[in-house]
Amino acid sequence: xxxxxxxxxxxxxxxxxxxxxxxxxxxxxxxxxxxxxxxxxxxxxxxxxxxxxxxxxxxxxxxxxxxxxxxxxxxxxxxxxxxxxxxxxxxxxxxxxxxxxxxxxxxxxxxxxxxxxxxxxxxxxxxxxxxxxxxxxxxxxxxxxxxxxxxxxxxxxxxxxxxxxxxxxxxxxxxxxxxxxxxxxxxxxxxxxxxxxxxxxxxxxxxxxxxxxxxxxxxxxxxxxxxxxxxxxxxxxxxxxxxxxxxxxxxxxxxxxxxxxxxxxxxxxxxxxxxxxxxxxxxxxxxxxxxxxxxxxxxxxxxxxxxxxxxxxxxxxxxxxxxxx
Numbered sequence: 499x500x501x502x503x504x505x506x507x508x509x510x511x512x513x514x515x516x517x518x519x520x521x522x523x524x525x526x527x528x529x530x531x532x533x534x535x536x537x538x539x540x541x542x543x544x545x546x547x548x549x550x551x552x553x554x555x556x557x558x559x560x561x562x563x564x565x566x567x568x569x570x571x572x573x574x575x576x577x578x579x580x581x582x583x584x585x586x587x588x589x590x591x592x593x594x595x596x597x598x599x600x601x602x603x604x605x606x607x608x609x610x611x612x613x614x615x616x617x618x619x620x621x622x623x624x625x626x627x628x629x630x631x632x633x634x635x636x637x638x639x640x641x642x643x644x645x646x647x648x649x650x651x652x653x654x655x656x657x658x659x660x661x662x663x664x665x666x667x668x669x670x671x672x673x674x675x676x677x678x679x680x681x682x683x684x685x686x687x688x689x690x691x692x693x694x695x696x697x698x699x700x701x702x703x704x705x706x707x708x709x710x711x712x713x714x715x716x717x718x719x720x721x722x723x724x725x726x727x728x729x730x731x732x733x734x735x736x737x738x739x740x741x742x743x744x745x746x747x748x749x750x751x752x753x754x755x756x757x758x759x760x761x762x763x764x765x766x767x768x769x770x771x772x773x774x775x776x777x778x779x780x781x782x783x784x785x786x787x788x789x790x791x792x793x794x795x796x797x798x799x800x801x802x803x804x805x806x807x808x809x810x811x812x813x814x815x816x817x818x819x820x821x822x823x
Contacts, residue, residue, distance in 0.1 A: 555725045556687075558795055559757045562766040563689040563719045563729075565680045566609045566643040566653040571597045571766075573791035579782035583622025589782065590618040591634070607645050609653060613637040617668045622780060632664030639678050639695065652681040657695035659709070661702050672702030674709045682717075692716040712736040725757035732772055744778035749785075757793075766791040 561567040575593040582589050593613050600608040615634035638660070641653030657678035663669025674697040682691020692714060699709035717731040730752030736745050755768030766789075773784045 552723065555757055556721055558764060558793065559719075559721050559725060559727055559766070560684050560689055561795065562757065562791060562793055563717065563727075564651065564682060564684070565597075565611065565691075565693055566599075566607075566641050566651060567597075568599045568601075568607055568609075568645070569597075569796065570599065570794040571791050572794075573597070573766075573789055575787065575789040577785060577787050579785040581784070582620060582782050583780050585622065585625045587620035587622055587624075587626075587629070589620060592616040601645070602642075603645075605645055607643050608655075609641040609643055611639045611641070613639075619665075619667050630665045630667045632668055634663050635669040636660040636662040641678065641680060649685075650681060650683055651691070652679070654679050657697055659697055666706075670699070670702070670709055671706035672699035672709045674699045674702075674711075687721045689717070689719040689721070707739065710738040712738065719755075727755050727757075729753060729755055729768060729770065731770065737778070740778060746776050747774060747778065747781070748776040749774050753787075755789075764793040764795065766793055 561569045562571065573593075573595050575595060577591045577593065579589040579591070580586070593615050595611065595613045598610045600610065602608050614636055616632070617634045618629060618631050620629040637658070639657045640655040642655050643651070643653035655678055657676050659670065659672070659674040661669055661671050661673055663671070676695055676697035678693070678695035680691065680693040682689060684690075693716075694712070694714045696712045697709060712735065714734045715731060716734075717729065719727050719729045719731075721727040732749040732751060734749065735747045738745065749772040751770060751772035753768060753770030755766060757764065757766050759765065768787075768789050770787045771784070772787070774782065777783060
């Protein structure tokens, strides 16, 4: 629990850093006339630059919240599920989930989303220490999505589960396949949508039970200024082959996130907490999700030129600034 608290405090500190591409004040020049001219130019350009950067940050936030955006991203999502089993053990799942869009033609994109889980699975029947650690089942999803969508953004394609777990306790031991769909809309400051799939086992270890499972993640984001947003994105799951009362996991909750930069790298950081209104016997009643996503947006030639000019201006200002005592 202490480790989770320290991690949360560190992430809150990171989220308080300056937002995406925020510029510092102009440095003073040695020549008073040049200083006045420089300050006048900065005063004229600052509102336009601030508005431009704010608009870019808002657009990047919406792209980061869109599962089928035409943008490469590399999220690292850590899910901690507390109080598993009679000894209240904690399960931890780190999902490495790169998103890579491919341009099929002028009308269609193929969005690849792959989840590789690294799992710590405690032995729920043991009071401490014992458990299993390793890779879980690989979960790639493919979404065919219009390159130029309208107000409704959508994608459809297969969801796949590959039996890659390094221990039987960390996976299902089955190759499973099924349909997936995502749909969303982005009115004003909002990003609202849902992603769903259902997979059935078609091959795998004969001694393991067959798979028929459903996943639904709805997401509601409201974007504020300076890259901040509030979000709720719980993942509802159903194991249709489970016994009565153990089919559904129904979480509720939410959190906050922010788009900012680490050096020159845009990132999306968010923290959410969830309680489970319904969950199978012996599983977690509540959990926490922390996600850090590295973003690789595409820029037009004009935007690239503008950013280069801003970087050169910033370097020039740093060189002209008097040394700090």
